[in-house]
Amino acid sequence: MAANIEVAVLIGLLLFIAKLGEEIAERLGFPGFSGSIIAGILLSDAILGFINPKALEPASLLFIIGINFTLFLAGIEELSNPSILRPSLSEILLSFAALLLPSCAIALFVIEALGLGLQAGLGLGTVIALVSAGPLMKLLLAKGSLESSDLSLLRVGLLVEVLGLIAFNVLVQGFSFLRLLETIIFVGIVFLVGRHMFDDFLLFIERHIHVKEAPFAFIIALVVMTGYIAELIGFNAAVTALLLGVFLSEYMQIRPLYLERVRAFTYGFLEPLFFIGIGIYATQFTVRDVLFAFIFFAVPSSIKVVLATRYGFKLRESIALLAKGGVDAALLLALLQGNLIGYDIYTSALLAILASVITASLAYRVKERSRDIPRQRLIDLRPELIIIDENESAEYAARLVAEKGAAVVVDRFMRPVGYIVAEDFATVNPRMLRRIPVRLFMRTEVPVVSSDATVSEILADPSLLHEPIIAIVNHKGEVVGTITSRKLLALLLSRREEHMKQ
DSSP, X not given: OHHHHHHHHHHHHHHHHHHHXXXXXXXXXXOHHHHHHHHHHHHSTTTTOOOOGGGGGGGHHHHHHHHHHHXXXXXXXXXXXXXXXXXXXXXXXXXHHHHHHHHHHHHHHHHHHHOOOHHHHHHHHHHHHOOOHHHHHHHHHTTSSOOHHHHHHHHHHHHHHHHHHHHXXXXXXXXOHHHHHHHHHHHHHHHXXXXXXXXXXXXXXXXXXXXXXXXXHHHHHHHHHHHHHHHHTTOOHHHHHHHHHHHTHHHHHTOHHHHHHHHHHIIIIIHHHHHHHHHHXXXXXXXXXXXXXXXXXXXXXXXXXXXXXXXXXXXXXXXXXXXXXXXXXXXXHHHHHTTSSOHHHHHHHHHHHHHHHHHHHHHSOOOSOOOOGXXXXXXXXXXXXXXXXXXXXXXXXXXXXXXXXEEEEEOTTSOEEEXXXXXXXXXXXXXXXXXXXXXXXXXXXXXXXXXXXXXXXXXXXXXXXXXXXEEEEOTTSOEEEEEOHHHHHHHHHHHHHHHHHO
């Protein structure tokens, strides 16, 4: 019992420190996950020695699940856009070169200098050469609208990531041309069949199972189980979670409530624990380890930048190809846990990944952070103020409703007293519109939400979604805005379209 209490306290403490590190990193203009990793390194044997990896063993399942959910969301948010997966021949060649040349360079170095085997050397080289499409996308979006060169760069980064994942799976399972062929066939079949099968399965659950949160529970179960079922047939669990995210991307995007819950579960709990755990696995490093870290960073970075600039990208865009993220960290940890590399090489590679993250971020500094639409407060969305005084004539109200669809009725203190919609005028004599005040036929049960409420909170309340208009009030009860279900849908669709364009 005492041991369980210690583990629970440790998890809570790590979660708090990870989010604190994430906040500091984002305020400095760097990706949040880098702050969590650095916090883990500070706590590890590498610096302060407060927490040893052995202390995390009772909670290791959380870190493993964290890897899967992090990559599951990466599949939804990074790889779900089919338009990005239509590269030109020159982009394909650049992607192959950007993955192959740095991977081989690092593999040759670690095999000669550190005595690693071919499998471990190529696996490590692949991880270090990998580009994370999600962080790359965020870097490019930091400057505003995406240009054609940015989309080309995204396609190259995404191809490097996909090719790297396939190569890594082949390498860690034992390289052979048969294994490579099996991997490509597995990915192809599951990609073609999986999206429809998983969608149909979840739709069946929605229609026939009525217990609370059943679809959400089955999504969680799928992410937890499928990766390890794939392991039984020789496929990587983390990569399978990534593919599952791709297959379910369409289903999740049109169900923002489920997606928001998975994001909250992942980003609020599993992902920060995973990234701070990545840092805690680091060990005390020597000058030699730092030198290796510099080589791991400088060699592949130089090759990528030279290749990209010769292709025609600007220097700043080329540096963006150094973007790293959760995929890289997950695969590096898989090498360590598979005993393919030791803690010293793991630490050097982790420092190299952080150096890449910082360098890429410096090319695209982000001072302000934008949140997803479901997480934003209603007042921050600058809602319309569709209101009408209770003593106003029905004729004026009819013109307003004809234009806006509905309106909130307020008293002289700006407090909501009712609302009106188009069908309310069906029983009113058109000749009397000028003489009848709107208060005589308005609906009195006006739906009201606080201005501090978020979009996701409205989406979580089915009764509000069926209302034609909602009054947004401040702490004094005064109407400061209105929002309709049509406006909510437009906001969510615009967010999805923005994501699809990325």
